[in-house]
Amino acid sequence: MGAAATADDLDELRKLLLRRAVTHGDFVLSSGRRSSYYIDCRLATMSAEGMIRIGRLGLSAIQQQGWKPAAVGGLTMGADPVAYAIAAASYGGSGGPEAVIDAFSVRKQAKEHGTGRLIEGNFSAGRAVVVVEDVITSGGSALTAIAAVETAGATVLGVIAVVDREQGGRAKLEGQGRVVVTLTTAGELGLGQSNTGT
Helix, strand or coil, rough: CCCCCCCCHHHHHHHHHHHHHHEEEEEECCCCCCCEEEEEEHHHCHHHHHHHHHHHHHHHHHHHHCCCCCCCEEEECCCCHHHHHHHHHCCCCCCCCHHHHHEEEECCCCCCCCCCCCEEECCCCCCEEEEEEEEEEHHHHHHCCCCHHHHHCCCEEEEEEECCCCCHHHHHHHHCEEEEEEEEEECCCCCCEECCCC
């Protein structure tokens, strides 16, 4: 099924994140916490190299969990390139058409025109999906996406994130019975617990 992750994909992804996505300074995160570093994951997830490596690693994580989702997606816009990368990696493998994973995107609010959809792309009720995220901090974005897709009638198999900042978001999701898989963590990137607020 799809493009297989290579042995150096994870190591190279970590290097890419440190090179492109991590900035040191004094930042206020969306959670309200202060931090001595900021991860703008989009600088990695929207890069050509990042898309290839994240696609393969994300697909491998799905396979290792034994999940068989019809689609992957999450809250726009952080989740979008992650979902698209995994969907692209799933295409053309030996698993055939039934192994292909499509992508969807959850809007922050429903459109006020046209179809008025909250969820765009390849999504339909009654199917199994995986929610994806670029960075998990508080877990709020993933929880918002989960609520939207479950309200719309899908089953959430689990959550995949590129980076876990290790600031309680994963534990919050797991505390609600969610299976969470992360490709790497702040600690593995050498960033540690350097938030300066609570």
